[in-house]
Amino acid sequence: MTQPLMPKATAVWLIEKTALTFDQVADFVGMHPLEVQAIADGEVAQGIIGYDPIANSQLTREEIARCEANADARLQISISSIELPKARGKGARYTPVAKRNDRPDGIAWLLRNYPKLPDPAVGKLLGTTKDTIAKVRDRTHWNSSNIKPRDPVILGLCTQQALNAVLLAAGEKPGALPLPAPEDGAE
Template identity: 50%
Template sequence: MANQLLMPKATAVWLVDNTALTFEQIANFCSLHHLEVKSIADGDSAQGIKGLDPVSTGQLSRDDIKAAEADPTKRLKLLDPKVRVPELKKKGPRYTPVSRRQDRPSAILWLVRSHPELKDAQIIRLVGTTKTTIAAIRDRTHWNINNLQPLDPVTLGICSQIDLDFEVAKAAKYLPAAPEAPAEDTLVPASETQEAVVNPLADENKSADEVFKNFASLGEGSNGDDKS
């Protein structure tokens, strides 16, 4: 990555206010047009922008500024930064060590069976495979499907438990809500229980003699209880 000036317009504001450099020198150093630098000097541009001292940021030395002020034809050069900021790597498929690559189909089979909610893109991030391989294992058309055994990718060392839990939790957010459990049966109303009790004295199909016999038997039962 080429060395670049930090905040070019703010640096130009500072150079205009604190040096005797020409507009062309400042424009060349800050990668601006000399007319834009002139508008900064006239107050027509960059209003409200606070100047940035390139000396304090280590991008320019005071000796270079003095030399350029003495010679309008001299070009300022950006100093090499003292601290290198590492470039951020773009996220891509997870790298799997060569010694573990033969275990990836088994890990994919485990993920497909144990966590069917995971999308192909999530499995790719976890084990570093391709959609073609995942589809072949899902459809059981993989060339070695009969010899594959589902194995936990965490146990195999292909991914971490934290990464697996994160992807599973993320996939769970898109699962349909579980149906509500049916309400438990409530107590039967007293009116229904009373109707269920057989009243030997209120059976319309019985004759009067049978009703009196039932009544007599109830009386005998109560007398027996009194004797005891």
């Protein structure tokens, strides 16, 4: 159950303004009944001003009256009709300094093994820019002579689940790497 805003101040208001039991108040605000009793006795929350849950659309007068009439009933928080904004994504991931030089290796591995993977998907998966991906592809990266294609999962740049999800979204089969070409003279 979701808790009301400012639970201690809400408990102060409910104790002062209603005839609810300590158990009912404690259950609603997520506190222990002894702590609610201590608030009622004036031992705790002496300077806290009560927070009116009715004025803030967390409770209705009918809900309080229903619970005052029946000591076994529990208060139910009102569901807000206001649409909450969607949570934003995490945004850019922080890559430790020690792993920053590994990112071009991961990009090179993805470009070599999954050439049909779009650049935005690679950028989102590894937390890099289109410019860096293009430089690794064109071999104009400042450190291109030292770039060795290595699996980004092993490098710790992404998880296997995230890589599989990106590959599925791009129409590739996860884990189906192309077989290396046989070397000259090998039978």
